[in-house]
Amino acid sequence: MKKRRVVIGVLGTVLDRRGKRTNRLKKWRPTVGLCQQPDMPVDRLELIHQPHDAGMCQQLIEDINLLSPHTTVRSHAIAISNPWDFEEVYAAFLDFATHYDFDTENEEYLVHITTGTHVAQICWFLLTEARYLPASLLQTGPAARGAAEESIPVGICSVIDLDLSRYTTLTSRFQREQQQSVSFLKAGIDTRNATFNKLIDRIERVALRSSDPILLTGPTGAGKSFLARRIYELRQSRHLVAGKLVAVNCATLRGDNAMSTLFGHVKGAFTGALTPRSGLLREADGGVLFLDEIAELGLDEQAMLLKAIEEKTFFPFGSDKEVHSDFQLIVGTHRDMPQWVAEGRFREDLYARINMWSFALPGLAQRREDIAPNVEFELQRFSNSQQAQIRFDKEAREGYLTFACSSQAQWRGNFRELSSSVARMATLAEQGRITTDLVDEEIALLKASWQVTPSQPTLEMEIDLFDRRQLETVLEVCRRSTSLSEAGRELFAVSRQKKTNPNDADRLRKYLARFGMSWEKTKQGN
Known part of the structure; x- marks a missing residue:
């Protein structure tokens, strides 16, 4: 028409x-x-x-x-x-x-x-x-x-x-617009971590200039789902997508259900398929499809997804008739994708296709300078949802932030865990005040959930106090990380920026070997 x-x-x-x-x-x-x-x-x-x-x-x-x-x-x-x-x-x-x-x-x-x-x-x-x-x-x-x-x-x-070059005197206007887009991606949170801010600047440019797949990696709770939605909303505000955002966690998909959920099915395709189903890929036509935890997808589904990305067509489960869907793909995972590919758990050709734009989101423990503004954001969000004004007492706020920003706070659940922590204190606050008693209770609860003890690792060799303290920090990061690469990215966050091809995992492995340690031993607590 x-x-x-x-x-x-x-x-x-x-x-x-x-x-x-x-x-x-x-x-x-x-x-x-x-x-x-x-x-x-x-x-x-x-x-x-x-x-x-x-x-x-x-x-x-x-x-x-x-x-x-x-x-x-x-x-x-x-x-x-x-x-x-x-x-x-x-x-x-x-x-x-x-x-x-x-x-x-x-x-x-x-x-x-x-x-x-x-x-x-x-x-x-x-x-x-x-x-x-x-x-x-x-x-x-x-x-x-x-x-x-x-x-x-x-x-x-x-x-x-x-030609825009005629109007170079107005470039400051574009800079303000770009800053507004970056702030939107961060939900207005005044983040202070230089590495994260640089990452968001790059994501903003890619979101507005490219429709190729975006891969978001990082530990569970680092904000991959939240950022995927903000990318979609930013693109939608600039009329770059007309369709809707369709999201699914691939860890929940198994067997026939995975095929049916993603690609749809025809009536009678399998036992229980009493009616046809369109599938999420077709629902995302003209919009954005977000596949969280894509590494958990089966190899058969991976093959069909690759075809759908490259050809924009696929076969619904049980059908011999192709259907068309044109969508932008955003995927997330907490897995070490190169390792997953090496082990044969993820197709190398699909990884190459979704790795066009790859962004590693740091966990909360790697962004301790951003904890304070995120606490304020979570508290304000809770207040808005409950239509009540909740505030910290001055000493309570200082006490909570001192602990939250210390090495004792492991934040294994990252921002999701921080959000729950703030919500617990806000819920129990009397007259809208979070007191030092509430903070002390919350800190004790967090320590218990992380099983924080004052014991330190026993090293079999005698080393200088300086090296011992450094090694203790390295071991702490290794124990809370899900992979060697993730631990290396946190430990070498600054120096890796100066390397063209940083190999964080190999660098960390060599460091541990100096003290007779290994990645496997750190995960066993030895």
């Missing part, structure tokens, strides 16, 4: 003003002329004007109805006190774009930039370039000299692509 053509533009108070006499219909006026283009019929015109130009706008609408009866015109009165003020014009147009109900599946959009001040034209371009407007730019002009009389009022029009 052919899409409806919709043009968005502003009333030209100079070029569109041609008096009230009938000879105005023989003169070129950009807004009227764009609705008369024989090769580019306009189904709907969204016409923005100043409130004091309502009379002129109405006259223009009447002329369009007369000359182009197939065009529907909707007027929008927007007050702009200074049309030469970049901030005011940009804010007004951004507000219009944000609240406009775009229907990209059924309509195509063009932004008319011929009318209005140069400031208005630049702002239209910036909003279109940033994808706040899912549109192309349209420019109109008078007919060429010597053109036939009937073509004079129609003029000419063309879809154009402006």
Whole structure:
């Protein structure tokens, strides 16, 4: 079905003003002329004007109805006190774009930039370039000299692509928009960990510029599911996806249920398949599919998923008819994927395909400087959900953060565990105050769950106090990590950034060997 053509533009108070006499219909006026283009019929015109130009706008609408009866015109009165003020014009147009109900599946959009001040034209371009407007730019002009009389009022029009380098003085505006996108991905939390902030900066650029698969790795509770949703919402806000977010934890899928859940099935495909099922891949068509814990997926499902990613087609379970689905894939896992591939548990070709953009999310213990702002975020979220104001007493807050940021706090469940910890204290708070007694109880509960004891590892060889303290820290990180690579990434978080091909696992293995230790021994507590 052919899409409806919709043009968005502003009333030209100079070029569109041609008096009230009938000879105005023989003169070129950009807004009227764009609705008369024989090769580019306009189904709907969204016409923005100043409130004091309502009379002129109405006259223009009447002329369009007369000359182009197939065009529907909707007027929008927007007050702009200074049309030469970049901030005011940009804010007004951004507000219009944000609240406009775009229907990209059924309509195509063009932004008319011929009318209005140069400031208005630049702002239209910036909003279109940033994808706040899912549109192309349209420019109109008078007919060429010597053109036939009937073509004079129609003029000419063309879809154009402006060069952003002309407007380098406004790059700060883009920087602010980029910072807002980064803040959105972090849910507004003022994170302080340099490695994490650099990671989110890169994710923001990829999310807005690429539709290739994204792989999020990291320990359970590090925020992979949360970040996947924020990536989707960011892309959706820029009109880069029209469909919905479909998410599933692959660890819950087994056997026929895995095939059916992901790819759908036909009636009678297996025992109990009494009705057909569309499957999650088809539900994600036009949107984003998030497969959490993808490493737990069976090899058969992995093969079908690879075909679906590369060819955008697949066979529902029990069917001999292919179906189509075009989606962006985001996957998450806490496994060491290279090791999983080496052991034959994950297809190498699928790993190569989903590893286009790979981001390793650090656990909470690797971001201790971010614990304080995350505590405030979780407390505010709890307060909002319960419609109550909950606060720490000053000494209670200091005591909790001192423990939470110390090496005693293992945070094996990462941010999920921190959220539960804050929620427990907030729930038990009397008169909305979290006291030192509540904090002491919570710390004792956390220590018990982690089985924290004052005992230190016994080393068979005599070493300097400096080396002993360093080794104790290394052993602590190893015991709470799920893999050698994960432990290495935490221990060498700074120095690894300077290496082109960091091999954290090999580096850590060699360090342990200096003291007669091994990864296996650290996990056994020896």
